Amino acid sequence: MTRLPTFFVSHGSPMLALDAGNAGKAWAQIGQDLPRPRAVLMVSAHWHATGSAVSAVAEPETIHDFGGFPPALYALQYPAPGDPALAREVFQALTDHGFTPRTDPARGLDHGAWVPLRVMYPKADVPVVQLALDMRQGPAWHYHLGQALRSLRDSGVLIVGSGSMTHNLHDVFGPEPVSPDYVAPFQDWMHGQLDAGNLGALLDYRRHAPHAERAHPSEEHLLPLFVALGAAEGERVTRLHDEVTDRVLAMDVYRFG
Template identity: 40%
Template sequence: MKLPAFFIAHGSPLLALEDNEYTRFLERLGADLGTPRGIVVFSAHWDSPEQLITVDGQHETLHDFYGFPYEMYSLTYPAPGDPALSRRISELFTTNNLPHQPVLGRGLDHGIWVILKKMFPAADIPVVALSVDSLRSPEEQYNIGKMLAPLRDEGILLIGSGGLVHNLRLLKQDDQPEQWALDFDAWIADGLTAWDLPSLFAYEKRAPHVRDAVPTYGREHFVPIFYVMGTADEGRRAQLMIQAYQYGTLSLNCWMVD
């Protein structure tokens, strides 16, 4: 069965410990998806000018954050890798003339394991992590995702993990979203629903409050949306599954594309 693909905001690492509307949504989503043959994640926390692919047979858990409760550093997500799936991805990139490199021993960053721990807590589904390049053009990012579209017909769940509104320098003490964050998310939602690639590709010039929502130091959290959209270029359908906020300036949203 052909699987949809998803953009999933990973928010604060504390989501791994929390029980709220968004974490319960992720739990339901995982249950609804059943057991994919494998999971491939474009992670905002792996930003590289070269396309990188994990090739491990077994992943370690990266605690790539600081200043959090001790309990966070004891959490693990010992998911297996899938070297055969990594080779399949390499074949697709090679066919499309995309230079890429295998990486052994990186581990899964929190942008990956925090959401997967909620969706698939048993950690028994193979995971392959892919880097993003925040300096590529949106069109290039979209086309890289498009290269992996065949995987959706092969039982593979494709995810882009990041955050559409992600500004750590403007965090608040409460979760009430700032109006500019709402306006930006609404503009993105209009573009996704209409699959308006010209507007979305020009988001840095057209989107309202773009410098607050996607600061230059945090562009890597936004770009996974383009990678995952590319995997659904054939159908070009997008559906907002949930919209919530943390600390006023972190949007927690999940978009399904098909």
């Protein structure tokens, strides 16, 4: 079986589930370009657990983990099956590499997972397993988490990190107009370092990237990128999309491998 690439997608507002726009075209192209995967291992910005965790439910629910949106958004479902057998493989791979994950027999799919997946695989016929972030840890830890999962790509598992290239909700919803001048410099810096394979700078981006703390007041929306990057260690990097929405949300999509 051909080794699958990994991806980082910026999932943006939950409203993209109703109209995915230009980002949706990039998501759809991923599903169209690849052979059908055995399953998707989704690393979403919206699930956190100590030591990480793996969803092991056969029929994951669609979690509407947001508020204040139109009723049509809450009516959407993404009834993809889970894959408890893959969850056990992920658990074992992480354990073998010194991590201390747990399996979660009830966790469904949060919007960081199902919003892009319903465009990538609209028939909801590809099994999905979620992997949690550990917010006590930084980029290097999550990069190593990805490294531990690399072999899964050889058995048809598609590893996708879902977050946002920039994510400052205060600048989106704050009372004052916000200049987006910090977004492009941060995007450009990240793209340059990814393209050059400058891993040391990337793992220490909060010291080196321009406006890093403004772009990411907290790290949960960028950490999925490091998992996808680690799972494709040293392989080719391609930026597939780089739109900015809501003035300050960079919607970059990357393919690794």
